[in-house]
Structures are given as structure tokens and as C-alpha cells.
Amino acid sequence: MKIGNIEMGNTPVCLAPMAGTSSVTFRAICVQQGASYGPTELVSARSISYGNFERSFRYMKISPSEEKITAIQLFGFEPSDFEEAVKAICSDDLLKDVDIIDINMGCPVAKVVKTGAGSALMNDPERAFRIVESTVRAAESFGKTVTVKTRIGFGEFGPASVEFARGLAASGASMVCVHGRTAKQMYGGEADWNAIRKMRDAVASEGVKFFSNGDVKDEESALRLLDVTEADGIMVGRAAMGDPWIFARIRAALDGRETPPAPSVREKCDMLIRELKGTVSNIGETTGVKEMRSVMPHYLKGLRGASGVKVELCRATTVKEVEVILKGFCDTWI
Ligand SMILES: Cc1cc2nc3c(=O)[nH]c(=O)nc-3n(C[C@H](O)[C@H](O)[C@H](O)COP(=O)(O)O)c2cc1C
Known part of the structure; x- marks a missing residue:
């Protein structure tokens, strides 16, 4: 199956973009476990269009060799910002190999919505369609594919939501x-x-590919979402936090294979450390450990005796400290 000029394989199952979670390290881990790809978290088209790469770069970082298919997600309000952002990305040595530019039309966070960006674009369809057209125009000249992530409506779902989806497809x-x-x-x-x-x-009536997203919790709900929505692919968000193995389980279910064995406690701790070390190598130890505090407890979800350890992890400041805490925890399981 192809999206634009990108070959995706059968029924893509992707990591949903999540601010604070979808780091380049975590995306690479998920792809290794069977995810088709995962876009970066949302990055401001305006700040990139102003050449402000310094602040945004860490969120846009891609690793084509590990991720295989790469996508940078932009948010904004002015069509010209998207055009300039695409040109800047495609002219940057470290970003120019990106495959997909994804446009955020779903973010509900007040500081984004009040600028008219994210989900607010669902209330301003003409502008939303102009953004898609401008982005596609700029992206096409670099051979890049443009996708959009949105919601079923701003205030409520209705005929306008359906027209909005049709308009996005018709805009390119x-x-x-x-x-x-x-x-x-x-x-x-x-x-x-x-x-x-x-x-x-x-x-689908416009001949454009469609993904569904929301509330996939396991392989069974993934298959149901595909069945109910007849989508070409799906995105999985929160359920993948601390559980990148969910992609292997969904892939096995789709291919009619047996469910792979669940990771052991040690494998979970090793994966946590791998994500932590990757994050730290990108953004430094102090910030990396601090930002991983919201992610680390997810790896220990549902494990007996983990509640105290989760609290300790949220106080850790160095990789070494995390390693010591996890070693103590793993030893109680042997
Ligand atoms: C912490 C968090 C951050 C998110 N950040 C983004 C984002 O940057 N861009 C985006 O399009 N969606 C974002 N989302 C929405 C997810 O991509 C997804 O649409 C949502 O979580 C529903 O899917 P799920 O039920 O599988 O989690 C975020 C969601 C969460 C929970």
C-alpha cells in the first residue's frame, strides 16, 4: 500500500504523534517492534519558517536509517508559514531526507487553539484547505508526501466534519x-x-488513503477499529507508551500469526534504559532524565510491587540512579 510515493506495506500500524513521548529514540524502538512509522510531535511551522531551528530541532530530529519512513508534523495558521517551513526542512542537511510532512489539525490544547491552529482549523475549513494546498505545492517540488491528522469535529461530530475530511482530500x-x-x-x-x-x-470517495485512531488498547481493539472504520491503516498512541511490543502483537494478529511472548520484567527494564539512554544522548542527561519521568512508569504498568519504584523513578536525576533503581526492582523478580 502506498501513501503518496511512499511504500507502506500491508495495513500500516503506526505510532501516533505524542508530544513528550514520540522522540526519535522511541519512534525507532516502535519501528523495530513492527510499527510502520511514527510522525514527530507537533512543531511550529512559523518558528521553522523564521529559521528558528535551534529551538525546534530536537523535536524534528529524524533517523531515516532506523525509522525507515520518517514524518515531521507541523502546526500553524498561515499557509505561507507551512510553505516556508517545508522549504527550510527540505533544505536542511539533517532533515531533507524526511518522507512525509504531516499537518496537525487536531491539537485541542488552548495555547495552540487560541492562535487558530490545530483543531481550531476545523472551524475555519477554507483556511485549512489553503494550508494543505500550500504545503502540497511546496512539498511536491521536493518529492515529499503530505498527510493530515485531525479529529471528528471541534465541538461535535456532524455533516461539517464529513465535508471537512472530503475537503482535506480534495486539497491534495x-x-x-x-x-x-x-x-x-x-x-x-x-x-x-x-x-x-x-x-x-x-x-475514500476522493481516492485518498485513510487512517483511524483512538482507543486502541490491544491487538483485539486494533482489529475491531480496522473492521468498523474500514481504514487503510491505524495509529496507536497512549497504549504504546512503555509498551512498544504492542506493534508486534498487532502485526501478528493482522498476519494471523500467534501472539509473540510477553516481554519479561528484565526486558521491560532494558527497553526503558534503552529509551532513556537514547533520549539522554539527544538532549543531555539533566533534561533527558527529567523528561523521561513521565514515560518511565509506563514500562512498569501492572507489575507487582512497582508502585514505590515508579515514585523513585520520578525523582531520579541521572541514568545511573535509574539503573540502580531498576536493578533492585528486577532482582526482586528473580
Ligand atoms: C501526551 C499526548 C501528546 C499528544 N501530542 C500530539 C501531537 O503532538 N500531535 C498530534 O497530532 N496528536 C497528539 N496527540 C494525540 C494522539 O496522537 C492520538 O490522536 C490520541 O492520543 C488518541 O489515540 P490513542 O487513544 O491511541 O492514544 C497527543 C496525545 C497525548 C496523550
Whole structure:
């Protein structure tokens, strides 16, 4: 299956972009476990268009050799910012090999919405479509593919949501991914897969690829989401935090193979350390350990005796400290 000019293989299962989680290290880990790819977290098109790479670079960092398919996600309000951002990315030595530019039209966070970007674009469809057109124009000249990630609506799902999806496809997006919540819902309540399905029908009639997203918790829910929405692929977000093995399990279920064995406690701790060390090598030990505090406890989810260890991990300041804490924990399991 192809998205634009990128070969994806059968039924892509991707890591959803998540600010604070979708680092280049974690994306590479997920791809190794079977994820098709994962976009970076959202990065401001305006700040890149102003040449402000210094602040944004760490969020845009890609590793084509490890990730295989790479995607940078941009958010913004002005179509010209996207055009300039694409040109800047495609002219940068370390970013120019990116495959996909993904446009964020789903972020519900107030500081993004109040600038008219993210999910606010669902309330301003004409602008949203101009953003897609401008991005596609700039990206095409570098041979890059453009995708959009959005939601089932801003305040509520309705005919306007379906028209919005159709408009994104008609404006030149090669793939539209829909998260089954409205912006008003943020991350609460349940994803409405039937609403996603209605948006999928509109996009499919334009001959454009469609991904669904929201509330995949395991391989069984992944297969159900694909079934209900008849999507070409899916994105998995929160369930992958601390559990990159979910991609191997979903892949096995899709291929009709047996579920791979669950990782041992030691394998979980080793993977945590691998993600931590990768993060630290990119952004330094002080910031890296601090930012991993919200991620590390996920690796120990559901493990007996882990609650005290999770608290200790959230106080750690060095890799060594984390290693000592985890060694003590693993030893209790042998
Ligand atoms: C902490 C966090 C950060 C997120 N950051 C982004 C982001 O940068 N860009 C984006 O398009 N979606 C972002 N999302 C939304 C996810 O990509 C996804 O749509 C949402 O979590 C629903 O999928 P899930 O139920 O599989 O988690 C974020 C979600 C979470 C929980």
C-alpha cells in the first residue's frame, strides 16, 4: 500500500504523534517492534519558517536509517508559514531526507487553539484547505508526501466534519488520519469509531488513503477499529507508551500469526534504559532524565510491587540512579 510515493506495506500500524513521548529514540524502538512509522510531535511551522531551528530541532530530529519512513508534523495558521517551513526542512542537511510532512489539525490544547491552529482549523475549513494546498505545492517540488491528522469535529461530530475530511482530500492530502474524539472532548470519553467511519467514506470517495485512531488498547481493539472504520491503516498512541511490543502483537494478529511472548520484567527494564539512554544522548542527561519521568512508569504498568519504584523513578536525576533503581526492582523478580 502506498501513501503518496511512499511504500507502506500491508495495513500500516503506526505510532501516533505524542508530544513528550514520540522522540526519535522511541519512534525507532516502535519501528523495530513492527510499527510502520511514527510522525514527530507537533512543531511550529512559523518558528521553522523564521529559521528558528535551534529551538525546534530536537523535536524534528529524524533517523531515516532506523525509522525507515520518517514524518515531521507541523502546526500553524498561515499557509505561507507551512510553505516556508517545508522549504527550510527540505533544505536542511539533517532533515531533507524526511518522507512525509504531516499537518496537525487536531491539537485541542488552548495555547495552540487560541492562535487558530490545530483543531481550531476545523472551524475555519477554507483556511485549512489553503494550508494543505500550500504545503502540497511546496512539498511536491521536493518529492515529499503530505498527510493530515485531525479529529471528528471541534465541538461535535456532524455533516461539517464529513465535508471537512472530503475537503482535506480534495486539497491534495495523500492521507487523512482521524482521531475519533472532538477537540472539546480533549482525551476524555470514548473515541467514536462510527463517526470516523463516516469521515472515511468521504475520503475514500476522493481516492485518498485513510487512517483511524483512538482507543486502541490491544491487538483485539486494533482489529475491531480496522473492521468498523474500514481504514487503510491505524495509529496507536497512549497504549504504546512503555509498551512498544504492542506493534508486534498487532502485526501478528493482522498476519494471523500467534501472539509473540510477553516481554519479561528484565526486558521491560532494558527497553526503558534503552529509551532513556537514547533520549539522554539527544538532549543531555539533566533534561533527558527529567523528561523521561513521565514515560518511565509506563514500562512498569501492572507489575507487582512497582508502585514505590515508579515514585523513585520520578525523582531520579541521572541514568545511573535509574539503573540502580531498576536493578533492585528486577532482582526482586528473580
Ligand atoms: C501526551 C499526548 C501528546 C499528544 N501530542 C500530539 C501531537 O503532538 N500531535 C498530534 O497530532 N496528536 C497528539 N496527540 C494525540 C494522539 O496522537 C492520538 O490522536 C490520541 O492520543 C488518541 O489515540 P490513542 O487513544 O491511541 O492514544 C497527543 C496525545 C497525548 C496523550
